[in-house]
Amino acid sequence: MSHSLGTSQNPLRVAVIGSGPSAFYAAEAYLKQTALVVEVDMFERLPTPHGLVRGGVAPDHQKIKSVTKVYDKIASDPRFRFYGNVEFGRDIQHTDLVAHYHQIVYATGAQTDRRMGIPGEDLSGSHAATEFVAWYNAHPDYRDLHFDLTQTHVAVIGNGNVAMDVARILASSEAELAVTDIADYALDALRKSRVTDIYVIGRRGPAQAAFTNPEIKELGELADAEVIVLPKEAALDPLSQEMLTREPDRTVMNNVQTLQAYAQKPPTGKRRRIHMRFLWSPVELIGTERVEAIKIVKNELQLADDGSLRPRATDQTEIIPVGLVFRSIGYKGVALPDVPFDSKAGVIPNQQGRVINPATGT
Numbered sequence: 001m002s003h004s005l006g007t008s009q010n011p012l013r014v015a016v017i018g019s020g021p022s023a024f025y026a027a028e029a030y031l032k033q034t035a036l037v038v039e040v041d042m043f044e045r046l047p048t049p050h051g052l053v054r055g056g057v058a059p060d061h062q063k064i065k066s067v068t069k070v071y072d073k074i075a076s077d078p079r080f081r082f083y084g085n086v087e088f089g090r091d092i093q094h095t096d097l098v099a100h101y102h103q104i105v106y107a108t109g110a111q112t113d114r115r116m117g118i119p120g121e122d123l124s125g126s127h128a129a130t131e132f133v134a135w136y137n138a139h140p141d142y143r144d145l146h147f148d149l150t151q152t153h154v155a156v157i158g159n160g161n162v163a164m165d166v167a168r169i170l171a172s173s174e175a176e177l178a179v180t181d182i183a184d185y186a187l188d189a190l191r192k193s194r195v196t197d198i199y200v201i202g203r204r205g206p207a208q209a210a211f212t213n214p215e216i217k218e219l220g221e222l223a224d225a226e227v228i229v230l231p232k233e234a235a236l237d238p239l240s241q242e243m244l245t246r247e248p249d250r251t252v253m254n255n256v257q258t259l260q261a262y263a264q265k266p267p268t269g270k271r272r273r274i275h276m277r278f279l280w281s282p283v284e285l286i287g288t289e290r291v292e293a294i295k296i297v298k299n300e301l302q303l304a305d306d307g308s309l310r311p312r313a314t315d316q317t318e319i320i321p322v323g324l325v326f327r328s329i330g331y332k333g334v335a336l337p338d339v340p341f342d343s344k345a346g347v348i349p350n351q352q353g354r355v356i357n358p359a360t361g362t
């Protein structure tokens, strides 16, 4: 006799691939179904769960990391099982899963970063910011990387939260890092760091920066570092000013105010400086074997068809001597074997979350 799906005789069996926030919230949504009996198995390629909450979120942001308590509660449900060290595509295949599960959730994150696509990007000393992040967070795949912290000048490309994290960790004092759960080897390397100047380079202006107000304020609270903003770069261009007047946005206004306050502050002579540079894009990493400088081009903003303000390069350039570059300009997913993939967008094609074949749309 066959039993209907989602009953105790025939539970809905769900496989979740990955164990970051998306995976846990998906598992929770299944387990909360009252009309269905559900069993959830989670498969993670690493031995430990929690994805980028463990390997991405900065070690000095323990409050954010404490979200894992919610995931532990979900994992304590007797209908939930976790399988660590199991990689989809290596240890288990799509055919295995469809044979044993009614539904599969792909929650493997955005595992690769977008490249700048400029000459010199592959020189020694040029890194994805996420490699540095994974290294200081003790990710097993990255713990053996080496970053040349004997360099004094560093460029961080991007204005998002990852760029802010990297700038802050590089600028933090030993005492500030010692109280975090940063990897011991990273603490040791950062303790010996000779970094003095960190250039955070954003392609648009202060009003378009993706960082939050607490993130930009945090940089100004570091013991050994000060934030430097050029008054002319903190000032809003006419298009941004007009947009902000038309559509006031509290976060943007707070960010602009904070940056303008930094621009007014006289130098304090701290050991390290974080230079926030706005409306510049990298065009070349200069060096023979390793990065010796970065060439950047000044942008101006123009109104795009979708109503947003986009950067357009001018003919003004600047060369900043730097020995290390961390790029953080966006992330995308990687293809999983036997699962449709949109390589241009870097996502699994889907309709409201349901995986579709892009050729047929079903």
Ligand SMILES: Cc1cc2nc3c(=O)[nH]c(=O)nc-3n(C[C@H](O)[C@H](O)[C@H](O)COP(=O)(O)OP(=O)(O)OC[C@H]3O[C@@H](n4cnc5c(N)ncnc54)[C@H](O)[C@@H]3O)c2cc1C
Pocket: 017, 018, 019, 020, 021, 022, 023, 043, 044, 045, 046, 049, 050, 051, 052, 053, 056, 057, 058, 061, 064, 086, 087, 088, 089, 107, 108, 109, 110, 111, 130, 133, 161, 162, 165, 336
């Ligand atoms: C440096 C950094 C700082 C951040 N700081 C914050 C912050 O302060 N606040 C905030 O809200 N967000 C922050 N984020 C963003 C946040 O971490 C992500 O939005 C979130 O982790 C995404 O969750 P996810 O589940 O989609 O993917 P992930 O967290 O990336 O999890 C994906 C999981 O899938 C696993 N996996 C991948 N491929 C396979 C496979 N083939 N088989 C099995 N398992 C696989 C991975 O190992 C990983 O565990 C930060 C991100 C980074 C990189």
